[in-house]
Amino acid sequence: MAHPLVDQLRFTRSEWQRGLEGLSEEDGAKHFGQMNCIGWIVGHLAWQEQRYWLDRAQGKVLFPQMQGLFAGDAPMSTPSFKEVLEIWKAVTKASDPFLDSLTTEGLLAELLYQGKPIGQSLGSEMRRITYHYWYHTGEIQSIRQMLGQKNLPDYVGEIEKEAPYRPEKN
Amino acid sequence: MAHPLVDQLRFTRSEFMRAVKGVSDQDARKRLLPMNCISWNIGHLAWQEQRYFLSFGQGQMLLPDINEEFAYGAPASTPALKDVLKAWRTITRAADPWLDSLTSAKLQQFVIHQGKPTARMYGNLLQRVIYHYWYHLGENMAIRQKLGHTHLADFVGNIDRQAPYHPEKN
Numbered sequence: 001m002a003h004p005l006v007d008q009l010r011f012t013r014s015e016w017q018r019g020l021e022g023l024s025e026e027d028g029a030k031h032f033g034q035m036n037c038i039g040w041i042v043g044h045l046a047w048q049e050q051r052y053w054l055d056r057a058q059g060k061v062l063f064p065q066m067q068g069l070f071a072g073d074a075p076m077s078t079p080s081f082k083e084v085l086e087i088w089k090a091v092t093k094a095s096d097p098f099l100d101s102l103t104t105e106g107l108l109a110e111l112l113y114q115g116k117p118i119g120q121s122l123g124s125e126m127r128r129i130t131y132h133y134w135y136h137t138g139e140i141q142s143i144r145q146m147l148g149q150k151n152l153p154d155y156v157g158e159i160e161k162e163a164p165y166r167p168e169k170n
Numbered sequence: 171m172a173h174p175l176v177d178q179l180r181f182t183r184s185e186f187m188r189a190v191k192g193v194s195d196q197d198a199r200k201r202l203l204p205m206n207c208i209s210w211n212i213g214h215l216a217w218q219e220q221r222y223f224l225s226f227g228q229g230q231m232l233l234p235d236i237n238e239e240f241a242y243g244a245p246a247s248t249p250a251l252k253d254v255l256k257a258w259r260t261i262t263r264a265a266d267p268w269l270d271s272l273t274s275a276k277l278q279q280f281v282i283h284q285g286k287p288t289a290r291m292y293g294n295l296l297q298r299v300i301y302h303y304w305y306h307l308g309e310n311m312a313i314r315q316k317l318g319h320t321h322l323a324d325f326v327g328n329i330d331r332q333a334p335y336h337p338e339k340n
Contacts, residue, residue, distance in 0.1 A: 008297065015301075035315045072324070104337045123335025127178065131185075131304045131326045138308025145205050146316070154242075156301045165293025167274040168338045 011163035028081025043070035046088035053095035181333035213240035223265035
C-alpha cells in the first residue's frame with residue numbers, strides 16, 4: 001500500500017484529469033491576455049513531476065525539452081494540448097514505481113539538486129506538487145468558464161471514497 | 171504542536187490571503203461572468219470553515235448570514251471585501267482552538283451531523299478544505315490576471331520553510 005501522501009497525490013492527479021475531460025485541441029491553445037493556455041499548464045505540471053520524481057530523485061530525464069518549455073519562468077508558448085497530455089501521462093507513469101516505494105522515513109529525506117541538499121524534503125515537495133495541481137485546476141476551470149464551456153465538474157470531488165484519510169505509519 | 175494536517179491548513183490559509191493582498195474593494199467585487207468574484211470566493215471559504223470546523227466539529231454557528239449567503243449553490247453576489255475578510259478572520263480564529271486539539275485518532279472518526287454519523291471523517295474535512303482553498307486560490311489568480319493585475323505572487327510559496335513535512339505521531 002502506498003504512503004498516504006502518495007494516495008493524496010494520485011487523487012489530485014485524477015481530479016486534475018477530470019478537469020481536462022472534453023477539452024478540445026483548439027480550446028487548449030487559447031490564451032486570455034497574460035494567462036498561459038491550458039496546453040502550457042499541462043506541460044508545466046508534467047515538467048514539475050519530471051523534475052522532482054524522475055530527475056532529482058532518480059537522475060532520469062525522459063523529456064529534456066521540458067525544462068526550456070515548461071519551467072516556471074519559461075516563455076509563453078502554445079503547445080499541442082494532446083501532445084503535452086501524452087507527455088504528462090508518460091512522466092507520471094514513469095514516476096509511479098518510485099512513488100510506490102516511498103515511506104515516511106523516505107519522505108523526510110532531502111530531495112537533492114545537482115547532488116546537494118537545498119532544504120527541500122521529499123515530503124514537502126509531495127505537498128508542493130499536490131497544491132500546485134489544485135491551484136492550476138482552479139485556474140483551468142476559470143479559463144474553461146471564460147471560454148463559455150458548460151457542465152464543468154465541481155471540486156473537490158469524491159475524496160471520501162477515492163482517498164479517505166488514513167494516518168501515516170511511522 | 172498542532173497535527174501536521176492542521177499545519178498544512180494554516181499554511182494554505184496564509185497562501186490564500188497572500189493571493190488577495192493588494193486587491194481593491196472594486197476589483198474584488200468585479201464578476202467575470204459566469205465566475206463568482208473574489209470577495210464571494212472569500213465568503214465561500216469562510217462558509218466552509220464555519221460549516222466543517224465550527225458546526226460539524228463543535229455544533230456552533232457563529233455567523234448564520236455567512237451560512238446562507240456563501241453556501242455551495244448559493245446565488246452569486248458581490249459582497250464588500252472588508253466584510254467577507256472580517257467574517258473569514260472571525261471564523262478562522264474561532265476554529266483554531268478546536269483545530270489545535272486534533273489528533274490522528276480524532277481525524278479517523280466519522281463526523282456526526284444532526285445526530286447521525288456521516289460518510290466523512292474529520293481528516294477528510296481537513297483535506298477537502300485545504301484543496302478547496304488551493305482551487306479557489308488558482309481561480310482568484312486567474313481573475314486577477316484577467317483584470318490586468320501585474321507583479322502577482324507565485325504559488326506554491328515557501329512551504330519548505332513555513333510548513334515543511336513532518337510525519338504524524340501515532
